[in-house]
Amino acid sequence: MGIDIRKAVPHDAANACALLRRSIAEVCEPDHRGRPEVLDAWLANKTPETIAAWFASPTNHAIVAERDGQLLGLALLTQAGRVALCYVEPGALRIGVGRALLAAVEEQARAWNIRKLNLHSPESCATFYERHGYANAGLEKSCFGLECNLMWKQLDAKPEEMDAKRKRFCNCSE
Known part of the structure; x- marks a missing residue:
């Protein structure tokens, strides 16, 4: 009964949309705190049609995590190196879904x-x-108005090199 990771297809869009919206509303509640101006902006492009287009785009690598046919998570990587989505079903947190998605994206x-x-x-x-292994470069306002952490990871770096860079792009000690 492991977690299966597979390529997302446009047919997954409706279930993926429902999962995204639940995850944002519930898991990210400490961040948006139910503020309609943030939550509505965050959810505005989370429609089955938009998600199907993201999944179908040849410049995106979209994957889903499943167990026994149930969608547990999804992630999307762009060819520009941006992890645009990495969301887990609220009831499936802390069982390895996010870790499996992130490993597959990397x-x-x-x-x-x-x-x-x-x-x-x-x-x-x-x-x-x-x-x-992602370094936190500090807060940055997202496109939907929420202060988010800009995170990055050097994929070809050794773990000890990443430790030295963990806090800032500039490699300073603060």
Whole structure:
């Protein structure tokens, strides 16, 4: 009963949309705190049609995590090295779904010869990415008005090199 990772297809869009919306509303509640101006902006492009287009785009690598046919998570990597989506079903947190999705995205990035990944993480999820080797470059306002952590990871770096860069792009000690 492991977690299966597979390429997302446009047919997955409706279920993926429902999962995204639940995850943002519930898991990210400490970040948006139910503020309609933030939550509505965050959810505005989370429609089955938009998600199907993201999944179908040849410049995106979209994957889903399943167990026994049930969708547990999804992730999307762009060819520009941006992890645009990495969301887990609220009831499936802390069982390895996010870790499996992130590992699969990083594997695809390496196959595309992408050396550095970046993403915006809400504050409540930043520690997850830090545990998986992402450096936190500080807060940045997202397109939907939420202060998010700009996270990045050098894929070809050794773990000890990443430790030295963990806090800032500039490699300063603060």
